[in-house]
Amino acid sequence: xxxxxxxxxxxxxxxxxxxxxxxxxxxxxxxxxxxxxxxxxxxxxxxxxxxxxxxxxxxxxxxxxxxxxxxxxxxxxxxxxxxxxxxxxxxxxxxxxxxxxxxxxxxxxxxxxxxxxxxxxxxxxxxxxxxxxxxxxxxxxxxxxxxxxxxxxxxxxxxxxxxxxxxxxxxxxxxxxxxxxxxxxxxxxxxxxxxxxxxxxxxxxxxxxxxxxxxxxxxxxxxxxxxxxxxxxxxxxxxxxxxxxxxxxxxxxxxxxxxxxxxxxxxxxxxxxxxxxxxxxxxxxxxxxxxxxxxxxxxxxxxxxxxxxxxxxxxxxxxxxxxxxxxxxxxxxxxxxxxxxxxxxxxxxxxxxxxxxxxxxxxxxxxxxxxxxxxx
Amino acid sequence: xxxxxxxxxxxxxxxxxxxxxxxxxxxxxxxxxxxxxxxxxxxxxxxxxxxxxxxxxxxxxxxxxxxxxxxxxxxxxxxxxxxxxxxxxxxxxxxxxxxxxxxxxxxxxxxxxxxxxxxxxxxxxxxxxxxxxxxxxxxxxxxxxxxxxxxxxxxxxxxxxxxxxxxxxxxxxxxxxxxxxxxxxxxxxxxxxxxxxxxxxxxxxxxxxxxxxxxxxxxxxxxxxxxxxxxxxxxxxxxxxxxxxxxxxxxxxxxxxxxxxxxxxxxxxxxxxxxxxxxxxxxxxxxxxxxxxxxxxxxxxx
Numbered sequence: 150x151x152x153x154x155x156x157x158x159x160x161x162x163x164x165x166x167x168x169x170x171x172x173x174x175x176x177x178x179x180x181x182x183x184x185x186x187x188x189x190x191x192x193x194x195x196x197x198x199x200x201x202x203x204x205x206x207x208x209x210x211x212x213x214x215x216x217x218x219x220x221x222x223x224x225x226x227x228x229x230x231x232x233x234x235x236x237x238x239x240x241x242x243x244x245x246x247x248x249x250x251x252x253x254x255x256x257x258x259x260x261x262x263x264x265x266x267x268x269x270x271x272x273x274x275x276x277x278x279x280x281x282x283x284x285x286x287x288x289x290x291x292x293x294x295x296x297x298x299x300x301x302x303x304x305x306x307x308x309x310x311x312x313x314x315x316x317x318x319x320x321x322x323x324x325x326x327x328x329x330x331x332x333x334x335x336x337x338x339x340x341x342x343x344x345x346x347x348x349x350x351x352x353x354x355x356x357x358x359x360x361x362x363x364x365x366x367x368x369x370x371x372x373x374x375x376x377x378x379x380x381x382x383x384x385x386x387x388x389x390x391x392x393x394x395x396x397x398x399x400x401x402x403x404x405x406x407x408x409x410x411x412x413x414x415x416x417x418x419x420x421x422x423x424x425x426x427x428x429x430x431x432x433x434x435x436x437x438x439x440x441x442x443x444x445x446x447x448x449x450x451x452x453x454x455x456x457x458x459x460x461x462x463x464x465x466x467x468x469x470x471x472x473x474x475x476x477x478x479x480x481x482x483x484x485x486x487x488x489x490x491x492x493x494x495x496x497x498x499x500x501x502x503x504x505x506x507x508x509x510x511x512x513x514x515x516x517x518x519x520x521x522x523x524x525x
Numbered sequence: 526x527x528x529x530x531x532x533x534x535x536x537x538x539x540x541x542x543x544x545x546x547x548x549x550x551x552x553x554x555x556x557x558x559x560x561x562x563x564x565x566x567x568x569x570x571x572x573x574x575x576x577x578x579x580x581x582x583x584x585x586x587x588x589x590x591x592x593x594x595x596x597x598x599x600x601x602x603x604x605x606x607x608x609x610x611x612x613x614x615x616x617x618x619x620x621x622x623x624x625x626x627x628x629x630x631x632x633x634x635x636x637x638x639x640x641x642x643x644x645x646x647x648x649x650x651x652x653x654x655x656x657x658x659x660x661x662x663x664x665x666x667x668x669x670x671x672x673x674x675x676x677x678x679x680x681x682x683x684x685x686x687x688x689x690x691x692x693x694x695x696x697x698x699x700x701x702x703x704x705x706x707x708x709x710x711x712x713x714x715x716x717x718x719x720x721x722x723x724x725x726x727x728x729x730x731x732x733x734x735x736x737x738x739x740x741x742x743x744x745x746x747x748x749x750x751x752x753x754x755x756x757x758x759x760x761x762x763x764x765x766x767x768x769x770x771x772x773x774x775x776x777x778x779x780x781x782x783x784x785x786x787x788x789x790x791x792x793x794x795x796x797x798x799x800x801x802x803x804x805x806x807x808x809x810x811x812x813x814x815x816x817x818x819x820x821x822x823x824x825x826x827x
Binding site: 284488 | 550552567572573658
């Protein structure tokens with residue numbers, strides 16, 4: 150049974166807007182209500198169609214009134230901020246993330262109409278350290294529990310959602326732990342990082358990256374909102390790339406910096422509002438993280454259309470490369486031409502020398518091997 | 526009939542034995558290197574979820590290790606037929622030599638000398654992955670963290686996994702304790718093999734003990750650097766960087782008969798008695814083959 154009224158938080162961002170638009174295009178769904186603190190940008194607004202926008206802060210009790218009066222039956226919570234700059238500082242980011250989720254869950258608990266809750270969580274809850282297993286499954290926990298920032302907020306939020314699931318066992322709760330999202334339209338943490346012409350990396354480290362294309366992310370969230378999957382699932386594309394590899398494929402220039410310099414660079418770029426990376430995200434750049442997606446493919450029932458490499462390539466199409474692959478190709482081709490002519494000359498010299506040396510070293514003719522004769 | 530002799534016949538449809546592939550000329554090698562550089566610059570190569578980079582391993586890391594394997598240590602391998610051609614198996618070996626060169630040589634041995642050119646996926650201590658450069662290079666060589674999750678994942682996907690259950694106790698033991706096996710951890714490697722039903726191949730490595738004879742351990746320096754030990758050898762740190770050159774001992778790597786684990790069933794992984802018995806069996810096998818190889822060896826350096 151498709152949901153009658155869906156409430157999507159964080160609708161003014163690209164992913165929230167895309168999900169709301171996707172849900173609104175399904176005629177089986179009665180109403181789609183989008184909530185956010187800021188109105189959507191014009192290009193998001195244009196796609197929203199019949200989505201009703203409510204400008205509300207999920208930290209205020211107003212959200213409870215919206216849920217109750219519209220008798221919302223499905224809530225998709227994706228208003229979790231990954232960067233302090235977007236939320237106006239770390240304190241207000243934490244408040245928006247954690248207190249906002251608590252308010253939203255309190256409102257859901259009061260409303261008897263709610264029967265489904267989808268949380269857009271992150272694989273950052275697994276942390277990133279040298280002691281990590283290579284691949285995380287849903288049952289594993291972080292080896293080094295993230296101490297702050299987005300990952301800590303996400304861990305807290307998952308905890309509150311689990312508590313809510315215990316208090317309201319009639320509500321189906323789906324928690325989706327997404328890898329880094331990428332694509333030509335989404336403005337994600339990693340896409341901003343890789344857009345820089347010179348990408349700083351940690352000297353002596355190379356992170357394993359697993360990505361998910363923006364279209365796949367929207368499809369996963371749509372399926373989670375309209376389907377009946379209950380539980381926790383990792384959401385990521387198949388395959389991985391190394392950070393150094395991703396930088397080269399996008400035609401960027403890597404700039405390996407020693408670790409202490411990375412810290413001060415992070416502070417500088419945050420101050421300059423260029424790239425906003427917290428220390429825990431810097432740690433992710435050292436070690437990376439890979440998640441197992443068997444549950445997504447088999448139990449949740451969605452196979453991402455793009456692999457990690459394809460998602461990266463699709464993002465790359467929207468990005469003019471700094472180091473053009475054709476340039477590398479040309480240099481390689483000209484070097485090859487030089488090599489062939491030099492080798493050709495050397496071989497001629499070799500042949501001349503051989504002729505001068507005479508036929509003394511000519512190889513003996515090979516003796517034909519014995520062969521069995523077939524009957525006629 | 527004294528003049529009768531056996532003439533081997535070759536059936537018509539069988540290909541005549543092809544001559545051994547000629548060594549590529551210097552120009553072909555250069556062209557290959559050029560192509561490799563182009564791939565590296567554009568990122569057009571594949572890596573797996575463990576961070577293993579076959580392109581880099583085949584074109585840089587293994588060629589760099591080969592002179593050590595053939596010329597310096599003159600490694601002789603025995604019993605390669607005991608390593609299966611396909612499917613998962615757990616190679617369990619003794620660990621020694623202050624610096625884990627034995628793990629690298631075992632990797633070269635299985636890739637170059639095994640008929641199926643098997644890749645050994647090593648399990649390394651977490652210290653390996655903490656250190657910059659070494660950690661990322663190890664991952665590119667196919668090493669991953671020694672934990673049950675990773676071991677089982679590799680084994681169940683049909684990979685050949687190499688493990689050194691002695692860990693730092695083995696690699697950092699003083700020279701006078703050479704060729705005596707240390708405690709085999711908690712038997713985690715046996716439970717990984719049991720849970721995946723893959724055979725255990727015991728492997729004995731002789732020669733690695735003598736590359737850096739560790740006659741002392743500077744504990745204070747080790748604690749300051751956060752290392753499990755800080756080796757003092759006759760040449761290191763006395764001769765500085767020159768002391769980091771390993772002694773050219775003669776090496777043997779012998780693979781023993783596989784010990785099958787499938788018949789116990791995956792539930793046996795939670796039975797401590799089965800795990801302890803199998804651990805002891807593997808340990809005894811390796812210790813015996815070490816003694817056998819030592820008897821075969823005429824001297825340390827020849």
